[in-house]
Amino acid sequence: MDVSIIIPFYQRKADLLRLLQSVQKSLLLCNSGIQAEIIILIDSPENTIHELEMLLSEISDLHSLCTFQVIYNEKNIGVAQTRNKGLALAKGEYIHLIDQDDEVHPDFYYKVSAALQNHDWVLVNGLFQFDLVQKSQKIYYLKPALTLQNFVTDGFLRSPGQVVFARKLKQGKAFISVPNSAGADDRFFWIQQFALNPNMRVSYVLEPLYVAHIHNENFSADSLQLYQCCLSIWENWDFKELPIPKNWVNENILALKYILGKERNFKSFLAYIRYKFKLNRMIRFFIKKVLLS
Numbered sequence: 001m002d003v004s005i006i007i008p009f010y011q012r013k014a015d016l017l018r019l020l021q022s023v024q025k026s027l028l029l030c031n032s033g034i035q036a037e038i039i040i041l042i043d044s045p046e047n048t049i050h051e052l053e054m055l056l057s058e059i060s061d062l063h064s065l066c067t068f069q070v071i072y073n074e075k076n077i078g079v080a081q082t083r084n085k086g087l088a089l090a091k092g093e094y095i096h097l098i099d100q101d102d103e104v105h106p107d108f109y110y111k112v113s114a115a116l117q118n119h120d121w122v123l124v125n126g127l128f129q130f131d132l133v134q135k136s137q138k139i140y141y142l143k144p145a146l147t148l149q150n151f152v153t154d155g156f157l158r159s160p161g162q163v164v165f166a167r168k169l170k171q172g173k174a175f176i177s178v179p180n181s182a183g184a185d186d187r188f189f190w191i192q193q194f195a196l197n198p199n200m201r202v203s204y205v206l207e208p209l210y211v212a213h214i215h216n217e218n219f220s221a222d223s224l225q226l227y228q229c230c231l232s233i234w235e236n237w238d239f240k241e242l243p244i245p246k247n248w249v250n251e252n253i254l255a256l257k258y259i260l261g262k263e264r265n266f267k268s269f270l271a272y273i274r275y276k277f278k279l280n281r282m283i284r285f286f287i288k289k290v291l292l293s
Contacts, residue, residue: 001033001034001035001093001094001109001112001113001116002034002035002036002092002093002094003034003035003036003037003092003093003094003095003096003109003164004036004037004039004086004089004090004091004092004094004095004096004167005023005036005037005038005039005066005096005098006039006041006083006086006087006090006095006096006097006098007019007038007039007040007041007086007098007099007100008041008043008079008082008083008086008099008100009040009041009042009043009044009100010043010044010079010100011044012100012101013051013055015100015101015213016040016055016100017055017058017059018103019098019100019101019102019103019104020038020056020059020062021059021103022103022104022105022106023038023062023104024059024061024062024065025106026104026105026106026107026108026109026110027062027065027066027109028061028065029106029107029109029110030109030110030113033110033113034109034113035066035092036065036066036067036092036109037066037067037068037069037090037091037092038062038066038067038068038069039069039071039086039089039090040052040068040069040070040071041071041073041082041083041085041086042070042071042072042073043073043076043077043078043079043082044076052070056068056070069089071085071086071089073085078177078182079175079182079185080175080176080177080182080185081175081177083097083160083174083175083185083189084174084175087171087174087175090167092167093166093167093168094116094164094165094166094167095164095165095166095167096161096163096164097160097161097163097186098160098161099159099160099161099212101213101215102159102161102210102211102212102213103210103211103213104161104209104210104211105126105207105208105209105210105211107207107209108124108209108210111124111205111207111209112124112164112205112209115203115205116164116166116203118201118203119201119202119203120165120166120168120169120197120200120201120202121163121164121165121166121169121193121200121201121202121203122163122164122165122202122203122204122205123141123146123157123162123163123202123203123204123205124162124163124164124205124207124209124210125138125139125140125141125162125205125206125207125208125209125210126138126139126159126162126208126209126210126211126212127139127208127210127211127212128158128212128214129211129212129213129214130214130215131213131214131215132215138208139158139159139162139208139210139212141157141204145280146202146204147194148191148194148195148198148244149245149248150278150280151187151190151191151194152191152244152248152249152252153248153251153252153255153275153278154252154275154278154280154281157186157187157190158212159186159210159212160186160189161210161212162210162212163190165193166200169193169196169197169200170192170193170196170197171189171192171193171196172192172193172195172196172242173192174189174192175188175189176188176189176233176237178229178232178233178236178237181225181228181229181232181233182225182229183222183225183226183229184226184229184230184233185229185233187230188233188237191242191244192242195242195243195244196242198243224259224260227256227259227260228260230252230256231253231256231257231260231262234249234252234253234256235253251271251274251275252271252275254267254268254271254272255268255271255272255274255275255276258271258272259272
């Protein structure tokens with residue numbers, strides 16, 4: 001497998017070091033079966049080259065396993081546009097976009113590489129690690145739920161690093177950002193991929209091979225912010241150019257407006273109930289609370 005690992009970086013150097021150390025362990029276990037390039041995009045101008053050089057020196061073995069690019073943004077452009085910059089630079093056959101504060105299991109690239117032999121898009125299960133309270137929670141998805149409709153009508157994937165995909169897939173306008181909102185750009189990236197590539201071959205890895213760290217500085221810790229970002233993107237994005245049924249979009253907009261208290265009426269209440277008690281959501285809840293506890 002030839003993969004480009006794209007890492008947007010803002011602050012928290014200790015998190016970036018932990019991520020790179022986990023990538024190093026995983027690539028080592030592949031026994032040279034993977035050609036990798038790592039693209040680190042610095043979206044924090046106050047971080048100096050010297051500081052990053054010191055950090056990268058702590059994972060010197062990683063340099064023998066892959067090639068490195070470290071790109072500094074001249075000004076802060078946000079995570080969505082930084083990811084787009086990484087996509088434009090990537091040369092690998094496959095793409096792995098991963099947040100700086102997450103990490104991969106030692107078996108991650110070995111198992112994903114095997115799954116990509118016959119597939120274009122691979123989703124890996126994992127764990128939420130809540131750093132403040134030292135508690136973890138399993139992330140569990142069901143393969144039948146990997147559909148365009150569920151990506152449109154549900155806040156589905158929780159971290160972009162759970163997915164490795166073929167660069168050949170059409171990506172539309174890539175990651176979308178709207179003013180004063182952040183945190184849901186990856187959801188709409190997947191919506192575009194599933195809408196533009198209806199015949200892509202999707203695979204699913206059951207084992208929890210990924211850790212998404214939740215702390216008070218990342219977007220995933222604030223559900224209301226994620227809901228607001230989703231609503232802002234729907235309201236500012238011309239989704240009509242994609243083959244998405246309008247009723248799916250309107251249903252999600254109504255549910256989001258109800259959750260955020262922007263529109264509370266009978267119609268939005270029904271949309272919220274259908275959103276809250278979707279079958280795949282209830283099954284995931286049952287598996288997480290009963291079978292995996």
